[in-house]
Amino acid sequence: MAWLGLLLLFLLAGCGGPTPQPPDRIYQDARLLLRQGKLDKVLAEVDRNLKRPGTGSGSPWRDRFVLLKAEALVALDRPDDVIATLDGGPAVTDPADAKALWRLLRARALTMQRKHKEAAVLLEEALGPASETALPALRAEAALAKAFLHIRTQNWIPAEAAARQALDEASRSGDTYLQAAALRLLGSRWFFNSRYDQAIPWYEQSIAVSEERGYRHVGALARHNLGICYFRLGDYDRALQLYSYVQRDYAACGDLVGQEKCLGVIGNVHLLRGDYVAAMASYRKALELARQIKETDDVARWQSNLAQAALDANDLETAEASISEAVALREKVPDELGGVWVQFNLARIAAGRGRIQEAHDLYSRTIESATNNGMTAAILQARAKLGSLYLQQGNARDAEAQFQAIAAEGESNRSRLGRDEWKLTFQSSVIPFYRDYIEFLIENGRAAEALEVAESCRARLLAEKLGLERKAIRRIRAADLVAKARASNTVFLSFWLAPKRSLLWAVTPRALHWFPLPADKEISRLVESHNDLIAKHLDAPEIAGATGARLYDFVIGPARNLIPPGADVVVVPDGSLHELNLETLLASAAPPRYWIEDVTVTIAPSLALLQAEGRSPARHGRLLLLGSPVQPAPEFPPLPAAEQEVAGIGNLFEGDEKTIITGVNAHPSAYKEASPGRFGLIHFSAHAVANRESPLDSSVILSRKSETYKLYARDVAALPLLANVVTISACKSAGARTYSGEGLVGFAWAFLQAGARNIIAGLWDVSDRSTAELMIRLYEELTKGARPADALRAAKLAMLRSSGPYSRPYYWAPFQLYTRATPIARPRRDRM
Numbered sequence: 001m002a003w004l005g006l007l008l009l010f011l012l013a014g015c016g017g018p019t020p021q022p023p024d025r026i027y028q029d030a031r032l033l034l035r036q037g038k039l040d041k042v043l044a045e046v047d048r049n050l051k052r053p054g055t056g057s058g059s060p061w062r063d064r065f066v067l068l069k070a071e072a073l074v075a076l077d078r079p080d081d082v083i084a085t086l087d088g089g090p091a092v093t094d095p096a097d098a099k100a101l102w103r104l105l106r107a108r109a110l111t112m113q114r115k116h117k118e119a120a121v122l123l124e125e126a127l128g129p130a131s132e133t134a135l136p137a138l139r140a141e142a143a144l145a146k147a148f149l150h151i152r153t154q155n156w157i158p159a160e161a162a163a164r165q166a167l168d169e170a171s172r173s174g175d176t177y178l179q180a181a182a183l184r185l186l187g188s189r190w191f192f193n194s195r196y197d198q199a200i201p202w203y204e205q206s207i208a209v210s211e212e213r214g215y216r217h218v219g220a221l222a223r224h225n226l227g228i229c230y231f232r233l234g235d236y237d238r239a240l241q242l243y244s245y246v247q248r249d250y251a252a253c254g255d256l257v258g259q260e261k262c263l264g265v266i267g268n269v270h271l272l273r274g275d276y277v278a279a280m281a282s283y284r285k286a287l288e289l290a291r292q293i294k295e296t297d298d299v300a301r302w303q304s305n306l307a308q309a310a311l312d313a314n315d316l317e318t319a320e321a322s323i324s325e326a327v328a329l330r331e332k333v334p335d336e337l338g339g340v341w342v343q344f345n346l347a348r349i350a351a352g353r354g355r356i357q358e359a360h361d362l363y364s365r366t367i368e369s370a371t372n373n374g375m376t377a378a379i380l381q382a383r384a385k386l387g388s389l390y391l392q393q394g395n396a397r398d399a400e401a402q403f404q405a406i407a408a409e410g411e412s413n414r415s416r417l418g419r420d421e422w423k424l425t426f427q428s429s430v431i432p433f434y435r436d437y438i439e440f441l442i443e444n445g446r447a448a449e450a451l452e453v454a455e456s457c458r459a460r461l462l463a464e465k466l467g468l469e470r471k472a473i474r475r476i477r478a479a480d481l482v483a484k485a486r487a488s489n490t491v492f493l494s495f496w497l498a499p500k501r502s503l504l505w506a507v508t509p510r511a512l513h514w515f516p517l518p519a520d521k522e523i524s525r526l527v528e529s530h531n532d533l534i535a536k537h538l539d540a541p542e543i544a545g546a547t548g549a550r551l552y553d554f555v556i557g558p559a560r561n562l563i564p565p566g567a568d569v570v571v572v573p574d575g576s577l578h579e580l581n582l583e584t585l586l587a588s589a590a591p592p593r594y595w596i597e598d599v600t601v602t603i604a605p606s607l608a609l610l611q612a613e614g615r616s617p618a619r620h621g622r623l624l625l626l627g628s629p630v631q632p633a634p635e636f637p638p639l640p641a642a643e644q645e646v647a648g649i650g651n652l653f654e655g656d657e658k659t660i661i662t663g664v665n666a667h668p669s670a671y672k673e674a675s676p677g678r679f680g681l682i683h684f685s686a687h688a689v690a691n692r693e694s695p696l697d698s699s700v701i702l703s704r705k706s707e708t709y710k711l712y713a714r715d716v717a718a719l720p721l722l723a724n725v726v727t728i729s730a731c732k733s734a735g736a737r738t739y740s741g742e743g744l745v746g747f748a749w750a751f752l753q754a755g756a757r758n759i760i761a762g763l764w765d766v767s768d769r770s771t772a773e774l775m776i777r778l779y780e781e782l783t784k785g786a787r788p789a790d791a792l793r794a795a796k797l798a799m800l801r802s803s804g805p806y807s808r809p810y811y812w813a814p815f816q817l818y819t820r821a822t823p824i825a826r827p828r829r830d831r832m
Helices: 007-014 022-036 039-049 060-075 079-086 096-112 116-131 136-152 156-173 176-191 196-213 216-232 236-253 256-272 276-292 296-312 316-332 336-352 356-372 376-392 396-416 420-443 447-456 460-465 469-473 478-488 520-535 540-547 550-555 557-562 575-579 607-612 640-650 668-673 713-717 747-754 768-783 788-800
Strands: 490-496 502-507 512-517 568-572 586-589 592-594 600-603 623-629 658-663 681-685 687-689 699-705 708-712 725-729 737-739 743-745 758-762 815-819
Touching: 022 039, 022 060, 039 060, 060 079, 060 096, 079 096, 096 116, 096 136, 116 136, 136 156, 136 176, 156 176, 176 196, 176 216, 196 216, 216 236, 216 256, 236 256, 256 276, 256 296, 276 296, 296 316, 296 336, 316 336, 336 356, 336 376, 356 376, 376 396, 376 420, 396 420, 420 447, 447 478, 447 490, 447 502, 447 512, 447 607, 478 490, 478 502, 478 512, 490 557, 490 607, 502 557, 512 557, 520 540, 520 550, 520 575, 540 586, 540 592, 550 557, 568 607, 600 788, 623 640, 623 699, 640 658, 640 681, 640 768, 668 699, 668 708, 668 713, 681 768, 708 713, 713 747, 725 747, 725 768, 747 758, 747 815, 758 788, 768 788, 788 815
Parallel strands: 490 568, 568 600, 600 815, 623 658, 623 681, 681 725, 725 758
Antiparallel strands: 490 502, 502 512, 586 592, 687 699, 699 708, 737 743, 758 815
8 A cells, every 4th residue: 555655756845845865865866766666775775774864863864764654654554664764743733744644554554453443533634624635646645544434344335436546636647656556445345346357457457557557566466366356257277377486576576474464365266276285385374474574463364264274174182272372363353254264164064073063053144144244155155064064964855954044145245246267267166066066965865956956057158158047057857858858859878977976867869867987186196097098009909908987987888888889979068078079989999999989979068958958950051161361470380281171162052052261361350250140161271379377269270361460269259150160270278278167268169159050179289180081071971961060070080090100089089069959860770
């Protein structure tokens, strides 16, 4: 927080202009250090110079250095030291602005000490009648102090008004330091109201100004809260990435409080990721620092969180020792929000010790307190634990009520978020609570309802974008899925991976079946091993020799008798299965036979979306083809076979049936200019870049126009389509990142959102020459009237059965068909 942005200006004005005396130069240097965030150096410099001649009692320079020291202490979150430094008031009361600033700094410290009434009185006295004539920077300082007080007292509307006033005044004075501080407080107005999505843009603006001007500490404070925003929204990777920067910045600024808080939040991230050892290690480091700097509130907070991590690690002794200190500290220094988590952990300990009624009462009180304070995470966790407690008591009705409340609470919070990325990560963060509910239903013999719950929480954002959510997602019924399987003569396989055990539902034209599968880590290990074998260009006998048909036996084997040869199979993957092409599994190790040789496989984001779709059109329609662009940058070398691919596909269509854009004309804006909604087939032949950090910023690399050569997934999603098939003939074009609940998000997801029925996209990098051969065969089949899934399978089988190196799955298996359209039924088979 800035407090002396105007100090030199108004004090020098009061003294009649700059003085050539050494204290002036020393002060200016120290003030620059303050803005650069070198707070420990500021304190050392000030203390040294307060002992110099000319800065003794009664000197105006003494006031300046004292105020500078107080601002550094405020930034370091040391309110007791601020009060001690400012005791006695300024020695010089002319100009009056010095006295006003003295009060503002003291009010800030009182606010940090939770002495809100005293702080409010000081703020009113700070400017008083002179508020209109004060310099804009001083008015900005006063508005910042008011905004901070309103945030601490949860007066959100006045807080926002004060922060906006501070931003206006800072802009009027041209003080970018105060602007960065005001932008940060505008973010905090939403942050402390648990509206993390609305806080993020303000923090990003504050960071941008701080980085441009070198305001390291202000930027660190904004980045710290930005990291918490992403953490609360479920984006743990981005949160940890931000904290690595924050740790470095706090250390450079000499901010022990900041380092301590950062370590605690890193512990929180590890806790939510299930790494309890790392979480406890971070909490213990945070505790050590908190005790060193006598941060009593934080000692209580990290003790409470350490207890939670210990509970998750089944270490009741450590949990009880930690929570007892947290309880004692909370009694001395009440903190309602921290007290909610202490209460929650006490409930867990009571449950662990078999004190069921005590645990029940504590969970109920936690839910009530968390609801009053808008603490969504605490509400969800307390309801989940209370539901489990009801199950232990054999009270299925009340257990189910808690799990249904979790689903409603999660959906309510997700729907309020502004950006797609935040909805994706938030949905991932609530999946663990759905896992508990699904396991509860399975244990109670309600497998059909368990499938309904699983499918209802998948692809929520995609369904919302397609306008299908209310109709397709919330009303899904297992009986309707069986009817859909019967009408399309299809087998639906829905996977649900979980830490204790995973599940597979098989929906056939006759009935619904479910099977237990190994835990997600065991499946993930086998998927990784299998993909490594494919990446080494091994063929079927070599894969059989290495792993045989183990992965097939694990994930498909339980349902093999329900899937007749030649069947259409629509698969809804989960977790690591999104990274696996199931067609490459060996249905038989001796002799080796890939599953693609038995069935036709397509991938769906959710069975609920299929329920809402009609049949694909009989004709595929006109072709829009963009490809073989001019190399836009050195990192994207030419694709020699792209020209062959474009020509080979183009030759299959008559002149009025195709629009082909190549070379310099194949730039990003050409896609929109071509009106892609007019086409039934859309094909890209180019490089692609998958962006894991921000999947909707994944891009197809086209020719450069001006400074742009990337067609982004988010831009694709914004243009409505009616295409039956979109093909992205590029490396790793299927998706960049898997989100629990939403699935693989990237280009396939974006084109489905835009309205396309079927997307063909790649899981891994592959030779452009083999890709060209596969794509030409694909379109040969499509132009003969084949269904998209049959066309892709036929092209793959042709390569598989060839005598060359392309018979290996590395070459024919990267591309998969992603669909939201129920397959058109073939003639019925006897064994379905």
